[in-house]
Structures are given as C-alpha cells and as structure tokens.
Amino acid sequence: MVSARSVTVTPSSLTYADVPWIIQHREDRCTLCGQCTAICPKESIELTYRRVRMPKLEILSKKRGSDYKTFTGIRQKTTMANACIGCGMCSMVCPNEAIGPVANTNENRALFYNNMKGEPNKRGGRRNVEGPTLLDRIMFDRISMLTDPALDAGRHEFNVTTTLGRVLSPEEFLENTISGGWIPPTREIFPFVIGSMSFGALSPNMWLGMLQGVAYCNEVLGLPVVMCTGEGGCPPWVLRSPYLKYIILQIASGYFGWDEIIRAIPDMQCLPAAIEIKYGQGAKPGDGGLLMWYKVSKLIARLRGVPEAVDLPSPPVHQTLYSIEESVMKMIQTLSMAFEHKVPVYPKISASTSAKSVLNNLVRNPYAAGLMIDGIDGGTGAAYNVSMDATGHPVASCVRECYLDLAAQGKQNEIPIFAAGGIGKNGNVAQNGMALVMLGASGVHIGKYIMQAVAGCLGNEKNRCNVCNVGICPKGITSQNPKLYRRLDQDKVAERVSEVFMSINTEVKKIMAPLGRSQSLPVGMSDALGIADKAAAERLQIKYVC
Amino acid sequence: MCRLALKTANEPFSPYEVLQAMEAMKEGYDGSGLGLLLRGMEFEDFKYNPRFPILSGIAHSRKAEQRMDEYMDDRGYELKYDHRFAMNPEKMSGKMRYRYFLRAYRMPPAFKDRPQEEREEEMLRTRLDLRRIGEENNGDLTVFSFYPDVAMIKEVGWPMEIGEALCLWDGQIKSRVCMAQGRQNTNYGINLYACHPFFIQGIATMTNGENTAFVPIRDWLLGKNIPGYIGYQSDSEVFAHILHYTLRQLKLPLQAYKHIITPLSSRELETHPQGDFLRGLREVCRRLIIDGPNAVIGTLPDETCMLVMDQKKMRPATVGGRDGAWAIASELCGVDAMVPDRDPAFDFQPMREHTVIIPPDRKELQIWSQHDQLPLPQAA
Numbered sequence A: 001m002v003s004a005r006s007v008t009v010t011p012s013s014l015t016y017a018d019v020p021w022i023i024q025h026r027e028d029r030c031t032l033c034g035q036c037t038a039i040c041p042k043e044s045i046e047l048t049y050r051r052v053r054m055p056k057l058e059i060l061s062k063k064r065g066s067d068y069k070t071f072t073g074i075r076q077k078t079t080m081a082n083a084c085i086g087c088g089m090c091s092m093v094c095p096n097e098a099i100g101p102v103a104n105t106n107e108n109r110a111l112f113y114n115n116m117k118g119e120p121n122k123r124g125g126r127r128n129v130e131g132p133t134l135l136d137r138i139m140f141d142r143i144s145m146l147t148d149p150a151l152d153a154g155r156h157e158f159n160v161t162t163t164l165g166r167v168l169s170p171e172e173f174l175e176n177t178i179s180g181g182w183i184p185p186t187r188e189i190f191p192f193v194i195g196s197m198s199f200g201a202l203s204p205n206m207w208l209g210m211l212q213g214v215a216y217c218n219e220v221l222g223l224p225v226v227m228c229t230g231e232g233g234c235p236p237w238v239l240r241s242p243y244l245k246y247i248i249l250q251i252a253s254g255y256f257g258w259d260e261i262i263r264a265i266p267d268m269q270c271l272p273a274a275i276e277i278k279y280g281q282g283a284k285p286g287d288g289g290l291l292m293w294y295k296v297s298k299l300i301a302r303l304r305g306v307p308e309a310v311d312l313p314s315p316p317v318h319q320t321l322y323s324i325e326e327s328v329m330k331m332i333q334t335l336s337m338a339f340e341h342k343v344p345v346y347p348k349i350s351a352s353t354s355a356k357s358v359l360n361n362l363v364r365n366p367y368a369a370g371l372m373i374d375g376i377d378g379g380t381g382a383a384y385n386v387s388m389d390a391t392g393h394p395v396a397s398c399v400r401e402c403y404l405d406l407a408a409q410g411k412q413n414e415i416p417i418f419a420a421g422g423i424g425k426n427g428n429v430a431q432n433g434m435a436l437v438m439l440g441a442s443g444v445h446i447g448k449y450i451m452q453a454v455a456g457c458l459g460n461e462k463n464r465c466n467v468c469n470v471g472i473c474p475k476g477i478t479s480q481n482p483k484l485y486r487r488l489d490q491d492k493v494a495e496r497v498s499e500v501f502m503s504i505n506t507e508v509k510k511i512m513a514p515l516g517r518s519q520s521l522p523v524g525m526s527d528a529l530g531i532a533d534k535a536a537a538e539r540l541q542i543k544y545v546c
Numbered sequence B: 001m002c003r004l005a006l007k008t009a010n011e012p013f014s015p016y017e018v019l020q021a022m023e024a025m026k027e028g029y030d031g032s033g034l035g036l037l038l039r040g041m042e043f044e045d046f047k048y049n050p051r052f053p054i055l056s057g058i059a060h061s062r063k064a065e066q067r068m069d070e071y072m073d074d075r076g077y078e079l080k081y082d083h084r085f086a087m088n089p090e091k092m093s094g095k096m097r098y099r100y101f102l103r104a105y106r107m108p109p110a111f112k113d114r115p116q117e118e119r120e121e122e123m124l125r126t127r128l129d130l131r132r133i134g135e136e137n138n139g140d141l142t143v144f145s146f147y148p149d150v151a152m153i154k155e156v157g158w159p160m161e162i163g164e165a166l167c168l169w170d171g172q173i174k175s176r177v178c179m180a181q182g183r184q185n186t187n188y189g190i191n192l193y194a195c196h197p198f199f200i201q202g203i204a205t206m207t208n209g210e211n212t213a214f215v216p217i218r219d220w221l222l223g224k225n226i227p228g229y230i231g232y233q234s235d236s237e238v239f240a241h242i243l244h245y246t247l248r249q250l251k252l253p254l255q256a257y258k259h260i261i262t263p264l265s266s267r268e269l270e271t272h273p274q275g276d277f278l279r280g281l282r283e284v285c286r287r288l289i290i291d292g293p294n295a296v297i298g299t300l301p302d303e304t305c306m307l308v309m310d311q312k313k314m315r316p317a318t319v320g321g322r323d324g325a326w327a328i329a330s331e332l333c334g335v336d337a338m339v340p341d342r343d344p345a346f347d348f349q350p351m352r353e354h355t356v357i358i359p360p361d362r363k364e365l366q367i368w369s370q371h372d373q374l375p376l377p378q379a380a
Helices: A035-039 A089-093 A109-113 A170-179 A204-221 A242-246 A258-267 A298-304 A324-338 A355-363 A385-390 A395-408 A429-439 A448-455 A490-515 A534-540 B015-024 B062-075 B116-136 B159-165 B214-223 B237-249 B256-261 B266-270 B275-284 B332-338
Strands: A021-025 A045-055 A066-076 A099-103 A122-125 A162-164 A187-189 A192-194 A247-251 A274-278 A345-350 A371-374 A380-384 A417-420 A443-446 A529-531 B003-013 B034-043 B053-059 B078-083 B099-106 B141-148 B150-155 B173-182 B198-200 B203-209 B294-299 B305-309 B318-322 B325-329 B354-358 B366-369
Touching: A021 A066, A035 A045, A035 A089, A089 A099, A122 A385, A170 B237, A170 B275, A192 A429, A192 A490, A204 A242, A204 A448, A204 A490, A242 A247, A274 A324, A324 A345, A324 A355, A345 A355, A355 A371, A355 A395, A371 A395, A380 A385, A395 A417, A395 A429, A395 A534, A395 B214, A429 A443, A429 A490, A429 A529, A443 A448, A448 A490, A529 A534, B003 B015, B003 B034, B003 B203, B003 B294, B003 B332, B015 B034, B015 B159, B015 B173, B015 B332, B034 B203, B053 B062, B053 B116, B053 B150, B062 B099, B062 B116, B062 B141, B099 B150, B116 B141, B141 B150, B141 B198, B173 B203, B173 B294, B198 B237, B203 B237, B214 B237, B237 B256, B237 B294, B256 B275, B256 B305, B256 B354, B266 B275, B305 B325, B318 B332, B318 B354, B325 B332, B325 B354
Parallel strands: A192 A443, A247 A274, A274 A345, A345 A371, A371 A417, A417 A443
Antiparallel strands: A021 A099, A045 A066, A122 A380, A162 A187, B003 B173, B003 B325, B034 B150, B034 B173, B053 B099, B053 B141, B078 B099, B198 B203, B203 B294, B294 B305, B305 B354, B318 B325, B354 B366
16 A cells, blocks of 8 residues: 555545546547647647557566656646636547547535636536426427418518517507607617627627627518617627617626616717616626626626726626616616617516516606516526526516516516526527517527537536636637637628527428417417426416326 | 308498308308398388487397387487398207397487597497396397497308398398308307307408417407407407507508508518508507408408408408499309409409408499508608
C-alpha cells in the first residue's frame, strides 16, 4: 500500500470518474495536433507526457529492472474550475474522432463541490429536468372526421397571426370610433415570438443575426415575426433603423439600455413593436437580471452606460414605488405616454399562483396591452442553479387559469396572454406552442429553442455546457469575446432563423388543418386537446384520453 | 351534413312545400331531427293580429301544460288563440309528444304602449323563464320561440313523417317565410333544442356543416352575460347569437355580419375603402370568427332573408327564384322543388365574400360583396 502522503488527497480532491463528464481519448487515433486542448472552453484537457513501465523478462540474466516508455497523452483536469462540461467541442475539432466527452452515469461527486469559495452554483440554461414535458404529452384529438373533409395544410389559405396589444370590447370600439376616442394600438404578429434575450447576454453576431433573420421573415417570407430585446437595449443604429418595428423593447429593473432608447426616440424612423416591462422571469422568479462581469465588454458597457467588467445584477423589483400594483399601473402608463400611446405596453411576470391577481389589475388598466407569463422551464443567461431548478411555476396551468378567469368575465379577447417557459424544450416547438394557444395563450415566446435551433447552442438538461453566464460559450452565442463570437456566422444565423420560422409556420398549419381550423388562430380551443393523465386533464379542463 | 331549405313568398304557403323540398334532398340527413320556422303567419281558423307574440314549443305532459298556463296568466298574458294540430300519430315511427303548441297571446297590459325594445325584452325573459321551468321539471316543457309572427316546430325524426303526423299539408297554417332543416347528427347529442333553426328576438339562423371554432366562440358569448345567450346544445346556435349580437347589441347593418364571422385578410383590407375600421372590427370581434365549413341561412323580423358562406366555402348553397318567390337551399334540387317556375339561369351560388339578401319586398336579390363599401355612416 502506498502511503497517503505520496498522492494528493484533500477533501475536495476528485478523480476523473467523479466529474459529470468523462473525456474518452483514443491514443491509437490521436495525431497530437492539439486542437482539442486549444478549443476546450474550460481548459479541461491538457497534453501531458506520460510514462509507462515496460517490464523486462530476462531469465538468464542476473540483471533486474525495467525499461520505461514515455508517450504524449491527454489528461483530464478534475478541479471544479476546469471540470469538463460535456460541450463536445473537442470532438468537433478532432480530425480523427479520437476524443469526446461521455456523460458520467455514476453519481458524481462534483455535485457536492459546486460551491467553491462559498459561491453557489451559477449557470446558464434552464431547469435541469429531462424527459417529456406536460406540453409534449398533449394531443390534438378533435379531428373533423364525420362531416368535413380535412383541410389541406399546403394549399388552403391560412391565417395564423395573432394580436399583440389591448383590444377594446366591440361596444367600446364602436363608441370610440364614433366619438373619435382612443383606440389602443395593436400589432398583428406571428404567434411565435423570439423571447427576450439581451444584447449582452447574447453576442453581437447572434443578436444581429437574429434581427437579420427576423427582417427576412417579415420582408421576404411575409411572416410577421417579432423579437424581444431583453434588458439591455439595442445598438443605437438599430433604434434609428426601419428594423425597430420588428423589435419589442424590454425595460427591466436595471433600466439598462434605456438612456440610449430615450435619446433615440426623436430620431426613430418607426415605432417598436411593443414595450415589455419585466417584473419577473420564469427561470429565476424573484430575481433580477444578471450579466456577469466576464461579459461586460467595452461595447456592452457603452450600450448600458456602465463601467467595463463589473457584474450587472438588476434588482429583483422595480425600485420606483412602494406597491407593485401602483408600479405596474404607473410604469405602463408612463411608457405608453412616452410613445404617444401608439405602442402596446405589457408586463412580463413569472408564472406564479399570484398571476391572476396581476391579470385582474391589468384588466382594470386601459393602457395594459397584454400579459406575458414565463414558466419554470424558461431559460436564462445567468442565474443561481437553485433558482432555476426549484423556484417557479409551470406555465400550462397558470396560463389556463388566467385564460379561464378572463373568459368568465368575457374579456379573453381584450387582454392577450402570451406564454413562455419550456416551449420546444424537447424540440417539439410548434406542438408545444399550439397546445398553449389552445389552452388560452394568444402566442408564445421562445428563447432557448431559438438558440439551439438557429445557432447550435449545446446546452441541455443533463447540464451539458450551460456556461452562458461566464462568457465562454464555445459556439460564440453568449460570449462577448470576439475570438469566440467570430465563430458564429451572422448570415448563417439569419438563414437558420428564416428556416426555423418557415418550418414552424408549416407545422402550425399541419396542426390546425385536421382540426378544421384555418381562418383564425385557435386560441382557447380546448375541446381539441387531450392528455393521457387524469390529474392534468382535470386541472387543465381538457379531455382525458387513453 | 344537414340539409337546409328556405322559401319566402308574397303569398303565404304551407310548410309542407318546404318539407317536400327536404324530401328532394334526403340523402343528406339521417332523421335525427327536423326544425321548422314560420314567419308571416296565417291561420285558417283565426284572424291573427301580427302584434300578438306566438309561443311555440312542446309540453310533454298535462302537468307541464298547466304549469305553463298558470305562468303565462300570472305574468299577465292573455291567450288569444291556441292552435291544435290535427294529429296522425300512426305516421310517425317515434312516439308523439303530449302537446305541440302554437299559441298567440296578447301582451300584458303594462306593455301595451311600451317601446318595441322593452316588449321584446319581456318576451325574451318570458321564454327563458319557461325554458328554465321546463328544465327544472325534468325537461317536461320545451319552448322554441316567443315572438310576434313567428312559429317554430322541432322534432326528432324524418321531416316528411313529422309533417304528416302533424298534418302540415292541411293548410291550417301558412306563412310567407319558412325555414327548415333536416338534421344529420354530428358530434353533439340528439336534443330538441339542438335542432335548427335557432331563434333569438326575431332573429333566426340555420346552418349546415360543422362549426370547428365552436368552443372559443361559445366561451366568448357566454362571458358576455347577455340574456338568451345560453343553450349551445348545437355548435350552430352561436351563428344566431352572433347575428343577434351584430344587429342588436352593436347595432351594425346586416352586411357587417359577414365581416365579423369571416373578416377579410389584412392584404384585402389594405385596398378596402374602410380598411382601418374593418381591421379594428376584425380585432375586437376576433373570437367570433367562424372557421366553417358552413352555409348560414337567416331571417329577420322584417322578413328579410339572407345567406352567407364560410370563408373556405366548403359547403354548397344556392339561391334562386323570381319576383315574389325565392328559395335558398343547401342543394340545387331543393331550390327546384320550392320554386320550379323560375329561370334557373339566374340561380346564384354565393362565393366567400358574398352576402345574399332577399329584401322584404321580394322583388330581386341583393348580392353584396365584402369588398364593397359598408353601408355605415360612422365608418366612412
């Protein structure tokens, strides 16, 4: 037995089998090119010289001893700072398929050490719960079979747009039309919105690539897609460009980016699609936005009006007034006024058992243009792991309750509810989105899905990658380091955005056609939904099917 | 798919004529129901005053009938005429009901000089109360309509059988307008209230096809809490209520109905003279957009008749006729049966943008297109 002193064993010593991802390396294929070690965002692997003993068997000789051989191999670091995140960039660059990470199927000790220097685990991504979500399990089962030929998704005319903005009751609308009263602004948009991801959380190439794709969707494909900025404003030229009309500007508790926005108002060529006031976020309810210092580059600091390389944690609440009701009311009114009551202004909250109270406040506020509800499966660029995994409320039942509450008052057409959080978590973006629409949402916001589908984000719910917070995104999606974000080709991102929305558009039609719907988005068409789960069916007031 | 027939003529005619047109289209229904609505009434044995509201329905027992009598007495209505159908029960394969009634009442004295609106509200409330009383007593009383100059009959079974069982051929009752629907039961249960036409405050519609947007439309109408927006045993009942909502609540012209149920696309609205107004109307009435496939046939208190299609136009419907007599039917053979002495070259099958209106003078058809200017001063 070797004495303990000859190997380094400390309380936090881990072996490669204790970390979440294990690097498998095949020396027989390795060309020692060194690309894997160069690209690894965590510097988890290093080329090292290794020595092996070559025992000699010389029976007739009296000489004892062995020969030693040295070779160049890969060593996986096991410190928490350098533990492999499973991104797989090493496999991507390896010319000989000699290396790659494998998920550790054993329980991994690293879980107990993800708090070095007393700092709890912070990461990007979303709730690390795998498997089909509730939305994935919903089926569209009201197929018109008895009296009607099914519609042809390819050839019939479909109208799949939705309304963003406060809608008057028909009686009020006619009265205001006659009397010349105010008719609140609305936008006719595609029901799948690119959710709020800030310029700062995302790299310039990613953000501008998305905007380019959104513009293409609108101007060439005829799909009125809009995207939300998140908290962090817009590059000044975008604010003064004709593309602003495709953008929902978000204002959140840190007010980052709003100096630029207010300054640009007189020069705006067109109005923004809407203003989103963020009060909460599904991924980290009760917590403000967080842009960690790694990502506060010169450009970002300039846009946000802050010094470089400092953490930017937004407060959990808007520090303006003493009560949330008053704050919601006054902020909505103020922002509506700033844009001469020509831009819809709506709040975003995290899904919660108290969502209905907020909604009922909005019903009484004539300037409120909708409600956006973000569920527990929503993603984020940076948050405490505990917030992401354990805090929040699933979006489906929250949206359903709010919709039924509005329907009971006959106001379901007046305040559109938008839903977010986990849509497309397992790739079923159109199915998930349409399930929420039929539960009562007027549309959905998708963020993480967009990162995955248009830019190749590697994050998943096995906690793969998920390092958006520290700016080392190996794909260049969430990094402010030019060396990294230059990996992402802005034009290719734009191309993928248009491909993704064309495909969602077709899938939405493929869902609507068998239900016999084509003329309007089937908001609240809950008779079309079924689920093989009695408790969920009862809670959502849809059919139990098996 | 249900079959629909409507005839409107200056000379009152027997509802049996319309049933014969239904017979011509009989591949299209399965005997799960017949609904008849007569407007512009003439009774053989009673000189009817068209101000008297007529209560139509079925009492399923003697007790129910008595309860109804008492209720109407208490409310101050005076019974002026009680039509008795000559019955031929052996003609009907199903069981006859205890009493099919069509009764004309004089309004309570308190409503004698009240404005029309108040009188109509009173009639609606009376009908809803009677319906509720029937439902509270195991459904022993079914009330279809209570309105001047309108009579309704609904029964489960084959149209001709019902017509013969109630001796509708005998000329005892005639009308200037008759709507009939032979029902093909779709996905909702067989129920007397589920038979078309649907009626509310003088406005009636009937429909073929399936209303795929039924649930969101129903939920919205229920949320409005407007008296009479109840029932929905059939997915087509919402069409009548949307028409009522358009004309009575919003006080818009009949042409606006089409803009509410099948609004033009944004592209089409760009070139419409009232594009902005119609875009706003589409938005505020978004939950009332039907998705069809349907043909909606309706009649109004002034004996105007109308026909519209859903936007996809996946259901047939034809209108044809001559000065003084017109027919609308879901099939061409139905029109042939009702007005054979017309020039079929002038038959018209409306397209997605059309509203066909037969005005009360019955001289000629109006074919109004959604792309035309809406007759609405405030929107100009």
